[in-house]
Amino acid sequence: MISVIAFDGDDTLWHNERIFSMTQQKFRDLLSVYVEGERLDERLAAIELHNLGVFGYGIKGFVLSMIETAIDVSEGQVPASIVQALIDFGKEMLRHPVELLDGVDETVRRLALRHRLILITKGDLFDQESKVARSGLADLFWKIEIVSEKDERTYARLLEEHDIDPAQFIMVGNSIKSDILPVVRIGARAVHVPYEMTWVHERAELDPEAATRVWTLESVRDLPPLIARLSRRAV
Amino acid sequence: MISVIAFDGDDTLWHNERIFSMTQQKFRDLLSVYVEGERLDERLAAIELHNLGVFGYGIKGFVLSMIETAIDVSEGQVPASIVQALIDFGKEMLRHPVELLDGVDETVRRLALRHRLILITKGDLFDQESKVARSGLADLFWKIEIVSEKDERTYARLLEEHDIDPAQFIMVGNSIKSDILPVVRIGARAVHVPYEMTWVHERAELDPEAATRVWTLESVRDLPPLIARLSRRAV
Numbered sequence: 001m002i003s004v005i006a007f008d009g010d011d012t013l014w015h016n017e018r019i020f021s022m023t024q025q026k027f028r029d030l031l032s033v034y035v036e037g038e039r040l041d042e043r044l045a046a047i048e049l050h051n052l053g054v055f056g057y058g059i060k061g062f063v064l065s066m067i068e069t070a071i072d073v074s075e076g077q078v079p080a081s082i083v084q085a086l087i088d089f090g091k092e093m094l095r096h097p098v099e100l101l102d103g104v105d106e107t108v109r110r111l112a113l114r115h116r117l118i119l120i121t122k123g124d125l126f127d128q129e130s131k132v133a134r135s136g137l138a139d140l141f142w143k144i145e146i147v148s149e150k151d152e153r154t155y156a157r158l159l160e161e162h163d164i165d166p167a168q169f170i171m172v173g174n175s176i177k178s179d180i181l182p183v184v185r186i187g188a189r190a191v192h193v194p195y196e197m198t199w200v201h202e203r204a205e206l207d208p209e210a211a212t213r214v215w216t217l218e219s220v221r222d223l224p225p226l227i228a229r230l231s232r233r234a235v
Numbered sequence: 236m237i238s239v240i241a242f243d244g245d246d247t248l249w250h251n252e253r254i255f256s257m258t259q260q261k262f263r264d265l266l267s268v269y270v271e272g273e274r275l276d277e278r279l280a281a282i283e284l285h286n287l288g289v290f291g292y293g294i295k296g297f298v299l300s301m302i303e304t305a306i307d308v309s310e311g312q313v314p315a316s317i318v319q320a321l322i323d324f325g326k327e328m329l330r331h332p333v334e335l336l337d338g339v340d341e342t343v344r345r346l347a348l349r350h351r352l353i354l355i356t357k358g359d360l361f362d363q364e365s366k367v368a369r370s371g372l373a374d375l376f377w378k379i380e381i382v383s384e385k386d387e388r389t390y391a392r393l394l395e396e397h398d399i400d401p402a403q404f405i406m407v408g409n410s411i412k413s414d415i416l417p418v419v420r421i422g423a424r425a426v427h428v429p430y431e432m433t434w435v436h437e438r439a440e441l442d443p444e445a446a447t448r449v450w451t452l453e454s455v456r457d458l459p460p461l462i463a464r465l466s467r468r469a470v
Contacts, residue, residue: 054329056361060295064322067302071315080306080313087299094289125360126291126383148361 002189002231004142004164005111008173009121009128011195012220013108014135015099020062021197023089027066030082035073044069056148058124063090094127098134103221105137110224112140119144120158120171122178150178156186170230172223177204184210189230191223192216237424237466239377239399240346243408244356244363246430247455248343249370250334255297256432258324262301265317270308279304291383293359298325329362333369338456343375345459351377355393355406357385357413385413391421405465407458412439419445424465426458427451 010016024044028037035043048065055061066086070078111117119141121128128146132138143162147154159166166188173179174195181204183190192206192214206214215226245251259279263272270278283300290296301321305313346352354376356363363381367373378397382389394401401423408414409430416439418425427441427449441449450461 054326055295056359058295058361060290060293060299063299064295064325067318068322071319074315076315076319078315080309080311080318083302083315083318084306084311087303090299091289124291125381126293129383146360148364 001168002115002170002227003168004116004118004162004170005227006118006120006169006171007108008171008175008179009119009131009135010123011101011174012172012179012193013100013104013119013137014131015101017195017197017199019093019096020199023062023093026089027070027086030085031070031073031078034070034078040069040073043073047072056124057122058127059090059093060124060127062093063087094130098131100135100137101220103219107220107223108137108140111227115227116142118142118158118162120147120150120155121145122147122150150175150182152182152185155182155188159186159188170227172220174198175204176206180206180214181210184213189213190215191226193218193220193223236403237350237405237462238403239351239353239397239405240462241353241355241404241406242343243406243410243414244354244366244370245358246336246409247407247414247428248335248339248354248372249366250336252430252432252434254328254331255434258297258328261324262305262321265320266305266308266313269305269313275304275308278308282307291359292357293362294325294328295359295362297328298322329365333366335370335372336455338454340372342455342458343372346462347375350462353378353380353393353397355380355382355385355390357382385410385417387417387420390417390423394421394423405462407455409433410439411441415441415449416445419448424448425450426461428453428455428458 007013028040031040044065047069048062051061051065055064063086067083070082070086108117117140119132125146132144138144145158159169166186169188170191171179171183171188172191172193174193176192180190180192190213217223217226242248263275266275279300282304286296286300290299298321302318305317305321343352352375354367360381367379373379380393394404401421404423405426406414406418406423407426407428409428411427415425415427425448452458452461
């Protein structure tokens with residue numbers, strides 16, 4: 001039996017990475033007088049990684065890392081007007097409309113009729129809450145959990161808190177690192193729905209041991225038949 | 236009976252505002268060539284207020300607002316070195332040791348023996364989690380709730396989620412706006428322990444109607460006798 005289906009938010013229910021990606025393209029254009037695009041991406045990735053431990057995930061940390069990168073590649077010459085433009089990029093990102101992925105709305109509505117749904121999303125509390133509210137899906141979820149890191153400890157804590165048997169829990173997400181590996185490692189199951197692009201710090205490989213409890217779907221639309229099949233098998 | 240005692244974190248359990256205040260003094264020194272301190276404070280407060288709706292509470296938003304203020308008061312002339320210094324101030328703040336207020340450690344330990352304690356703290360998820368972990372108090376709390384806004388809706392939701400009767404709930408905090416008013420408005424009680432300073436956006440007045448369910452203490456050390464008295468009275 002599957003009693004609880006959990007969903008990731010960013011790039012599983014709604015588009016996210018492409019908003020970062022669009023912003024990063026504008027960042028490249030803005031800094032092109034100082035450095036070529038590929039080199040800028042490398043510096044930004046390195047500075048982001050270095051800052052993750054102090055800033056955590058989210059748009060505000062991303063903006064601060066863009067500003068540091070701009071100062072770095074311009075050797076301290078970047079003018080205030082570019083710094084302000086980067087802050088304005090961040091505000092645009094934070095205000096960007098929430099665009100659901102194709103098939104999400106009807107799939108989540110359909111699954112909510114028969115299962116308890118949890119949203120487990122990572123990042124900035126204020127920004128994620130705002131996205132959940134604007135998604136139009138909030139009322140379909142039994143619980144909404146915004147966490148700072150998606151690791152085994154986090155999933156184990158959530159399952160314990162909500163009294164969920166790992167054998168009856170399945171997590172649906174686009175990130176192997178955050179949505180799949182830690183979930184199968186605590187004895188639950190996971191459905192991987194890859195997104196069109198993956199942030200460099202979210203890339204990971206499935207190991208063969210884990211793969212026996214993981215299903216990969218091309219679209220979230222294929223989820224209801226899979227859940228039905230898994231539920232029947234166990235009866 | 237008081238069955239659940241909730242505590243605010245920043246400036247109730249550990250020092251926070253003075254870290255902002257120290258940083259703001261360094262900000263004034265750094266920008267003194269462009270503008271005098273009082274005028275800078277005014278501009279920063281206005282820009283922070285304007286940005287709250289998009290950034291929420293927390294250090295990263297504060298840093299972004301300081302950068303915008305520096306650009307504003309320097310009429311776009313602020314050099315990248317100052318921008319980098321402001322980002323470094325933010326990193327220092329995020330890494331700052333957690334300093335418990337006087338009397339907090341023993342009081343919380345003592346109350347945890349007889350009551351269920353909840354920590355209800357507002358702000359950046361990643362930063363607050365890190366502070367809770369470093370406070371050494373995490374294990375004393377039955378629940379730890381990090382929220383983006385402390386209003387009536389938030390308190391009502393938390394009490395419902397954890398099945399707590401408002402009549403048996405008391406909230407302890409330094410902010411009348413966030414810890415006291417919304418709590419008494421949902422029918423629960425509150426203890427105000429003022430801190431040595433209050434952020435301009437947290438200032439509020441107690442209304443007479445609310446004041447009948449609010450106690451003001453000089454120190455958190457006075458909390459155990461008050462709780463004992465309130466518990467006896469109801470028996």
